Amino acid sequence: MSEVVISARSVSKIFGSGADKVTALDAVSVDIFQNEFFTMLGPSGCGKTTLLRLIGGFEEASSGKILLEGNELNDLPPYKRPINTVFQSYALFPHLTVRQNITFGLEMQGIDRAKANHRADEMLELVRLAQYGDRVPSQLSGGQQQRIALARALAPAPKVLLLDEPLSALDLKLRKEMQVELKRLQTETGITFVFVTHDQEEALAMSDRIAVMQFGKIQQIGAPREIYDEPTDRFVADFIGDSNFLPGNLVAAANGKHALTLANQHVIELPSVRSGQKTGDVTISIRPERLGLVAENLADQTHLMGSVKSVIYFGTDTTYEIDLGNDQTVKVRTQNGTGAMDDFGRGERVGVHVPADAIRVLVD
Amino acid sequence: MKVDVSNPLWRFRGITSTAMFFFAYLYLPIVILLALSFNENKLATIWTGFTTDWYVTALSNDDMLRAAKNSIIVAVSATILATIAATFAAMGMARGRFRGEVGVSAMLVLPLLVPEIVTAIATLLFFVALGIKLGLITVIIAHTVFCIPFAYLPIRARLEGMDPALAEAANDLYANEWQAFRRVTMPLLWPGILSGAMLSFIISLDDFVISYFVGGAGATTLPIYIFGMIRIGITPEVNAVSAMMLIVSIVFVSVSFLIDRIRY
Ligand SMILES: Nc1ncnc2c1ncn2[C@@H]1O[C@H](COP(=O)(O)OP(=O)(O)OP(=O)(O)O)[C@@H](O)[C@H]1O
Ligand SMILES: [Mg+2]
Numbered sequence: 001m002s003e004v005v006i007s008a009r010s011v012s013k014i015f016g017s018g019a020d021k022v023t024a025l026d027a028v029s030v031d032i033f034q035n036e037f038f039t040m041l042g043p044s045g046c047g048k049t050t051l052l053r054l055i056g057g058f059e060e061a062s063s064g065k066i067l068l069e070g071n072e073l074n075d076l077p078p079y080k081r082p083i084n085t086v087f088q089s090y091a092l093f094p095h096l097t098v099r100q101n102i103t104f105g106l107e108m109q110g111i112d113r114a115k116a117n118h119r120a121d122e123m124l125e126l127v128r129l130a131q132y133g134d135r136v137p138s139q140l141s142g143g144q145q146q147r148i149a150l151a152r153a154l155a156p157a158p159k160v161l162l163l164d165e166p167l168s169a170l171d172l173k174l175r176k177e178m179q180v181e182l183k184r185l186q187t188e189t190g191i192t193f194v195f196v197t198h199d200q201e202e203a204l205a206m207s208d209r210i211a212v213m214q215f216g217k218i219q220q221i222g223a224p225r226e227i228y229d230e231p232t233d234r235f236v237a238d239f240i241g242d243s244n245f246l247p248g249n250l251v252a253a254a255n256g257k258h259a260l261t262l263a264n265q266h267v268i269e270l271p272s273v274r275s276g277q278k279t280g281d282v283t284i285s286i287r288p289e290r291l292g293l294v295a296e297n298l299a300d301q302t303h304l305m306g307s308v309k310s311v312i313y314f315g316t317d318t319t320y321e322i323d324l325g326n327d328q329t330v331k332v333r334t335q336n337g338t339g340a341m342d343d344f345g346r347g348e349r350v351g352v353h354v355p356a357d358a359i360r361v362l363v364d
Numbered sequence: 365m366k367v368d369v370s371n372p373l374w375r376f377r378g379i380t381s382t383a384m385f386f387f388a389y390l391y392l393p394i395v396i397l398l399a400l401s402f403n404e405n406k407l408a409t410i411w412t413g414f415t416t417d418w419y420v421t422a423l424s425n426d427d428m429l430r431a432a433k434n435s436i437i438v439a440v441s442a443t444i445l446a447t448i449a450a451t452f453a454a455m456g457m458a459r460g461r462f463r464g465e466v467g468v469s470a471m472l473v474l475p476l477l478v479p480e481i482v483t484a485i486a487t488l489l490f491f492v493a494l495g496i497k498l499g500l501i502t503v504i505i506a507h508t509v510f511c512i513p514f515a516y517l518p519i520r521a522r523l524e525g526m527d528p529a530l531a532e533a534a535n536d537l538y539a540n541e542w543q544a545f546r547r548v549t550m551p552l553l554w555p556g557i558l559s560g561a562m563l564s565f566i567i568s569l570d571d572f573v574i575s576y577f578v579g580g581a582g583a584t585t586l587p588i589y590i591f592g593m594i595r596i597g598i599t600p601e602v603n604a605v606s607a608m609m610l611i612v613s614i615v616f617v618s619v620s621f622l623i624d625r626i627r628y
Contacts (some may be wrong), residue, residue: 058532078535079544085536091529094628095551104547105537113395138628 005192006032006055011064013050013216024050026216027064032160032194035253037186041203042213043239048196052162052218055194057081068159079108084153085162088169090145092137098124098148099133105156110129123151126185142193143174147181154189163195167202179206194288197292200240204228212236228287232274233363237285244286244330250279260284266304268356273362283362288333290358293320293344299351306330308348318346322352394610401603409598418604437500438575438585439568441454442507447561449508450515451553458523473513483510484577484592491578498580506578507568514567515560516526518624522556555626562620566613 011027024047025290032038039050053059055065057078066073073081084105088346093101099120101292104115124130127147137145146166153161167175183206186193203210211221212235220227231237234245249261250273258270271284279310299305306322309329313336320332332352344350404413421426433465438606453472457465488498496502530552535542572587579588586609593602 042389056536057534078532079538079540083536085533087529087533089529091527091533093530093533093548104534108538108543136628151536177475179380 002034002036004031005034005036005069006194007067007281008051008054009065009067011051011054011056011066012062013047013059014062023216025054025061028216028218029213030218031223032192034192035190037183037193037195037206037208039197039203039207039210040213041197041200041210041227043198046213047216048198048213049082049164052085052164052194053194055160056083056085056162082156082158083160083162084156084158085164086153086166088164088166090137090149092145092148092152094137096136097133098129098135098137098140101148101216102155105152109156119155120151122292123155124176126154126188127151127181142170143178146170146178150182150185154185157189160192163193165196165198167335168199170323175202182206188192198242204240212239214239215323229360231285231360231362234261234283235287237360237362242288242331244288244291245362246284246286246328246330248282248284248361249256250277250282252279260361262304262354266301268354268359270356270359270361273361275301277361285360285362286330286354286358288319288331289317289335291332292353292355293322293332293334294351294353295344296349296351303351303353304330305349305351308346308350311344320350322350324352367617398607398610401600403600403603406599418600419608421610422601422604425601428586428589431584431586434500434584435569435586438503439565441504442511442568443561443564445504445508446511446564447515447557450512450519450560453512453516453555454519454523455549457520465535472516475510476513480510480573484574487574488577498578498583500583502578502580503575503583503585506574507571510571510574511564511568514563515557518555518560518563518620519556522553526552552628555623559620559624562616562623566616566620569609570613589606596602 003035004028008028008030010027010029012023012027015022015024021266026047028047028051041052042048043251050059054061055073057073057076057080061074066161068083072354092198093104096104102120102123103113103116106119107113110120120133121130124133127150128145129147129151130147132140132144137148140148146169149166167178170178179202182193182195194205195206201217204227207224209221209223210227211218212227213219214235220232222230227236228240231243232352237243237245246262251259251261253259258277259271260268260270260282262268294303296305304324306329308326309321309323311321312319315336317333317335320334322330322332324330331350400409400411400412402416402417403411404415404417405411457469457472465604484506487502487509491498491502522601526549530548531544534548535541539547570587571585572591575585576588579585584592586605590602590605591601593605
């Protein structure tokens, strides 16, 4: 892996005191690498903005350290950090033209006007708004303001760019466009992006790595595929995409493998589990699209038997809810148009195919 | 006049005539004063013909000019001091929550509610107790105090409508606190500051009670001078001076109002 740019060392942030004390961040540690698109994902109030503001210098940590390329940042004010921010409200200066907005940071750094203007033109080119330099922000659409905010923050070529839900004010179509645009800008500039969102699809689509946060803690850090395919706990499995949760019983077998018993005595052999995995009663998660359905007469002991409780057609795919008895249901998503699967009707008995490699035993 | 039919007030019979009466009640005396300032007759209340002589007389009256000069010195000084204080107060209050915030904000505007005569006597006692000689300086100090809330309110309103992320964005883009203030906060705030300053100026220019108490000899301001003239009798010259003050007030208040409407 490449070099670490930002690292947080057990950073905590406590707002207020006494009865209305809020622990916004609870001993968070994370390393963010050079040239990385790093996303912090989590539900509202989990501390994403707080962590971002600590990195930017707008808030002071209650304890812990934040390092930039190994140097402690804690006492540096925002204007001495080579880190720029794209604010959620864009915060474009309304009394300045687009070009003046972009050159602001450069002038504050003491770069002469001609050079700064040249750089502004480059930036306008980069965000594809070359003709808009002389307008004022109020003459731009939301999407255009967004691009200018990006251009302004990128102009001083910061070591790290912080983005706090920059796309949340845009409508769906524009948001999709800007996702592509942001990814392109990150690749082209090679600047480390630290991106905050509570939209899991957005996070999966854009990030090199994702940190999933809850209650001021980072629950899991990993590449999108890792987070999606190998969630370590129930919160992550539930927050990212759809998951089935089933109780099971895990027993270590002599050959180093494990045997997982699901509620109706159905035994599956797991080739590997996480090291240090406790045995006994566990919760497992399975993605609905990893499950398959077969008609009852084709099912054997490798299938979980159940009956179809509901069928929801989504166009590209269909979601079946299967009643396994004992108050347990699983969702099964099948791709339409592949011809591999027959249609099943409500009440029909079916066998659910559970591939061993789709099973994640969760840490409780 | 365009009538908004959805406004339930328009369903009341006689609303128009009531409003007319009300406006007449407010402005008729001023209109009469203006008219009589052009009256040729020395007895201010009997109309005999049009003249602008009274304005000439007023403007060549040395005592009147001295009083006007005092008024302007006081108003300008008080305005500058009050506006600076109000700007810092508003920025401090906008900085964030703190204990006793409500109390401090109430104290800032309380002078608007305290009866002026009480403030006047209290201020006078204060100066006398401290052994400060009454004069223009004491008037300026007293005016500064009661001008602060007038300057404070429009500045505060401006700040309230300003995205706090703007100052942060300036800091983020390598501007230190002072540069952020000068390059971003100040340019966005200036309509509020100017509007507050113009209001302060007019309030100071118009003040009678406090100036009367803390002024002492040699610190006669225009309202006090006019009061002195009236004791001899209402002359067209008094009307002319009053009319000129009225014009200045109207200009300042209108400009202040227009500036306050500037939006980015
Ligand atoms: N200035 C503050 N004073 C007091 N509490 C605060 C302050 N800022 C944040 N908090 C609290 O800290 C917690 C984390 O807030 P934060 O803004 O970091 O959440 P977030 O993950 O960004 O949420 P969202 O997705 O809603 O933006 C919340 O409980 C919030 O109420
Ligand atoms: Mg947030």
